[in-house]
Amino acid sequence: MIAIELLLFTLVLSIDSFSAAIALGLRHFSARRAFFFALSSGLSEGLAIALGFLLGHFAQSLITQYDHWLAFALLVLVGGHMCYRACMDMKSRGDRGDEVKVHGLLKILFVSSVTSIDSLGVGISLGLVNKPIALYSLVVGIGAFAATYSGLFLAKKLSSRFGEKIEFMGGAVLIALGIKMLSI
Template structure:
């Protein structure tokens, strides 16, 4: 997988964490390492580990679907991107802010925002992509975007929350289309 595609994929996956981080930023009175560091590290960890888990799962059934794996990858990315777009347009202004000081809440959000990365890991497995570099890049990008999201939430409020999910959804759908076209033209 070329680095630019990997970077765009990592950015797209980080958009859920970014959007939630904006909400976390809204609840923080003063930017300090704790809870900012805790939120960023948890989001990055789960975004980085979920593709590895998905990749391992995909390895177990990759041979059975190798003839149409590009369609499966396309469908997964289309679904994830479409889900992100749907959620962005279902945005609720009155949604409660996320309490950045509640460890259980932050951990559950970190897991929930990384489920998409699990499906992407399955896609990587089907495409025979080595998982180490993507997992690292996805984790680092998520850490950076989570930190930016908290800072933006702290400074600008809820202006950007759903717009980032729209961008992430469009990027995932675009990458899915690119993969499908590449495989169909081979």
């Protein structure tokens, strides 16, 4: 029974990592940067569950009242910025030639952290029902790592097929993730 529960938690909590990887992966990613992004997503998800577990004992009502609003605002800002940059890149396409665009490490860390906010709430819930938090943190973290790599691979295929216009769609995905956070 716990195996099915772990699988379901992992799938649900890794969807945001997968979606964010598709959104950010539309720009070039080196193998090293892809590994860093997958690792930061996995660690963020796993640590968010553990942190939620600990915070659940101290400030459950405060955290759960505002976490979805924070995630919404941050994802909409990052997604909006990506859409803006995509529009500006399309307008000035001829000015820059074949310049390779990449996301910075801070942006990758930021997105990994923001997409893990829902795991914080899950960690609070798991703490309240005394689940084995180390096991959940580890399995969900591994799932987020794998989901991020899968999303980056898919994004590479999409961007080579559809070109730079797809980056605008990536920003829209992050905005949609932010809106989804309001329903949590």
